Amino acid sequence: MAKKIIPWYQPQTGSLERKLISQVLKSDYLNEGEYTTRFEKETAKLIDAKHVIAVTSGTIAIFLSLKALGIGAGDEVIVPDLTFIATANAVDLCGAKPVLVDINPNNLTISVNAIKKAITKKTKAIIPVHVSGRGADMEEIMKLARHYKLKIVEDVAEAFMSKYKGKYLGTFGDAGCFSLSPFKVIMTGQGGLIATNNDKLALYLRQLKDQGRPRQGTGGDDIHPVRGYNFKFTNLQAAIGLGQLAQLESRLEKIRKTYKQYSNKLISKNFSLFEFNIDSGEVPLWVDGWTKNRNKLSDYLHAKNIGCRNFWLPLHRQKPYRLADKNFSYSIKMSSQSLWLPSAFTSSSKDIDLVCREINSFFK
Ligand SMILES: Cc1ncc(COP(=O)(O)O)c(C=O)c1O
Structure with a gap:
């Protein structure tokens, strides 16, 4: 199967x-x-x-x-x-x-x-x-x-x-x-x-x-x-x-729950989540984080059938908007180190637990 x-x-x-x-x-x-x-x-x-x-x-x-x-x-x-x-x-x-x-x-x-x-x-x-x-x-x-x-x-x-x-x-x-x-x-x-x-x-x-x-x-x-x-x-x-x-409320609730689950269960010092202020009403539609090992982590997760998505490339490096790198140090750095973790409101808490375990074991 x-x-x-x-x-x-x-x-x-x-x-x-x-x-x-x-x-x-x-x-x-x-x-x-x-x-x-x-x-x-x-x-x-x-x-x-x-x-x-x-x-x-x-x-x-x-x-x-x-x-x-x-x-x-x-x-x-x-x-x-x-x-x-x-x-x-x-x-x-x-x-x-x-x-x-x-x-x-x-x-x-x-x-x-x-x-x-x-x-x-x-x-x-x-x-x-x-x-x-x-x-x-x-x-x-x-x-x-x-x-x-x-x-x-x-x-x-x-x-x-x-x-x-x-x-x-x-x-x-x-x-x-x-x-x-x-x-x-x-x-x-x-x-x-x-x-x-x-x-x-x-x-x-x-x-x-x-x-x-x-x-x-x-x-x-x-x-x-x-x-x-x-x-x-x-x-x-x-x-x-x-x-x-008609599904909005339950989706929002699930989205918040998923983010809280990630923030409670991801324990490696080498991987940081970008924070959301849930108490003031922010909705963590896509849970994102960063690590210096982004590409290796991304390959590892894909090999385990876990979908994740690398961050966009900086716009100044795309052909239509090309510019020199000098004013964009943070977007260059964060683009290459950030990724989105599985954030589907259809995923179960068991699925998210599994993703957390895999990320923790990758960094062990
Ligand atoms: C930040 C941002 N801006 C604009 C858009 C464009 O929206 P659309 O694909 O509906 O044209 C998207 C699409 O996902 C987006 O993520």
Whole structure:
């Protein structure tokens, strides 16, 4: 019998998703519609946001937010060097220049000092990324934003339902951009959400995602006050999202439990977990840690059928955004030493115990 694989992450759908999808199919209204609106309203309520606008992906959520905030050619947007490349690609898509800065090695999020050094006359926005569900230093970042009159677009792709100092991530800045791609607490195959408390911005985002119309039209004699595109989120996707929401509480509970289990059971001094502040509401979506033996540990775990994932390469070392190494010492170091441990809400506590035992025995 093939040995059981403990996955790094595992999306899951259930009977409610199937029931809701079949309702949508029966209605023959597969376009963006009432299920989309329901999903937007429910997610907005969950994170205490005035508006949530559903779009086709997290990348497009960031692109549209920047565009709606008036950012484009000639502008600079500050982005951490250690993130999924989508963050920088979204800046590129709106015509602005992503300015990469180093990270804080203790929590893997954007370094406030590095932001300060990177601000120029052309800087229009900062995109803090809440890596693995862990909040960037939003207090200091919001102070900088007020001082320099910069826009803040939070990349909350990995941090749905995660709180920083008691407030939901994604609701600090002008806009918060969530991803609904598969390795998230809830997913719709592909999809994204934009949270904002700004009425004007919300209206403009709705226009941008639907051909410049403020409300859904027929394609006939609609009024299009502004230019817009098509990044609509269909009833079919929303049906999956609504079904996923029914599992949210139990998933969040399991995610917290898994992190606590790792932090209690991993005993080697040669392996450190990055901490989460569970008491203040952080959600450890992906449990991450670091060791000087990262590559060997990763090979060892894979050989034991335990899924893990090495950290992203620093963006400044990827061809489209290539820069010299000199300003990125922490992102270079942490990228090569960090990995994500199995974090699937479908994994049992027995599975996580086994992973801990294997990691402890690797370092023995
Ligand atoms: C930090 C970060 N930003 C942006 C994205 C992009 O989201 P999407 O894949 O929905 O476009 C992701 C995706 O997982 C991500 O992890």
